Amino acid sequence: MTTEQLAPISPDGDDGPDSAVLACALPRAPGVLARLEGVSRSFTGVIEVLALRDVDLTIFQGDYLSIRGPSGSGKSTMLNALGLLDRPTVGRYELAGVDTGPLPDRDRTRLRGQRLGFVFQGFHLLPRRTVFENVLLGMAYSGVPRASRRARAARALERVSMTHRASFYPTTLSGGERQRVAIARAIAGEPTLLLADEPTGNLDAATSAEVLDVLEELNGAGLAVVVVTHDPDVSSAARRQFTMRDGRLREEP
Ligand SMILES: Nc1ncnc2c1ncn2[C@@H]1O[C@H](COP(=O)(O)OP(=O)(O)OP(=O)(O)O)[C@@H](O)[C@H]1O
Numbered sequence: 001m002t003t004e005q006l007a008p009i010s011p012d013g014d015d016g017p018d019s020a021v022l023a024c025a026l027p028r029a030p031g032v033l034a035r036l037e038g039v040s041r042s043f044t045g046v047i048e049v050l051a052l053r054d055v056d057l058t059i060f061q062g063d064y065l066s067i068r069g070p071s072g073s074g075k076s077t078m079l080n081a082l083g084l085l086d087r088p089t090v091g092r093y094e095l096a097g098v099d100t101g102p103l104p105d106r107d108r109t110r111l112r113g114q115r116l117g118f119v120f121q122g123f124h125l126l127p128r129r130t131v132f133e134n135v136l137l138g139m140a141y142s143g144v145p146r147a148s149r150r151a152r153a154a155r156a157l158e159r160v161s162m163t164h165r166a167s168f169y170p171t172t173l174s175g176g177e178r179q180r181v182a183i184a185r186a187i188a189g190e191p192t193l194l195l196a197d198e199p200t201g202n203l204d205a206a207t208s209a210e211v212l213d214v215l216e217e218l219n220g221a222g223l224a225v226v227v228v229t230h231d232p233d234v235s236s237a238a239r240r241q242f243t244m245r246d247g248r249l250r251e252e253p
């Protein structure tokens, strides 16, 4: 067992005083990147919705998981929990050797910036920023020192074959190009886990295949990937395939 220490970071990439992140460091099983134990999430409103029910999941370094399931089954809720964008109502979530439950929001943001990359169906690029600036801004909370951000952004664009569009604005790109830029933004800070929610949902079959190739290449280079998808091709590319029904996660044999 090892205990991995997370470097404290600030939005500018300078080292700052660390607090709860190190206090929550756990003995860590080798190769384990993230672990959900007995995780449930309910939403209270007119009626209570149990969006996640008692989910247990271990994600290993370099893992490649897909999650399929009907609309409303809890897939995005699950990714939001993994992405530290939401807190489970019940259960425990460990990420990179840290018990995330007791962490205050500031430390969750820091851990998210250091470890996680996000890709969404709608790309979420800033329309008034160039491709290059969008990728640079993705490193705001990554802990990457300012001085090395430009080189990292250039490298990330190269990895998704978008160097030739660095000075373009997102509105002038095709859907597949936008998604590749969004992936570059997600990986520029060199996260260990990429979370993708319907990354090909807005793309045609040929463009989806391109985006899928990029995901496979990144995973081949060691990045762990969790992809939520309705697309059978995207799903079957993953090494571990899961389905979600009524908030319950099941691994396909
Ligand atoms: N903030 C919220 N407040 C109340 N209910 C919510 C909230 N977020 C999600 N839910 C409910 O939780 C359930 C799961 O939602 P979720 O977005 O995870 O589904 P999904 O599997 O991602 O669906 P889709 O394929 O349509 O994206 C749904 O019934 C939804 O209405």
Ligand SMILES: [Mg+2]
Pocket (backbone or CB within 6 Å): 075, 076, 077, 197
């Ligand atoms: Mg969803």
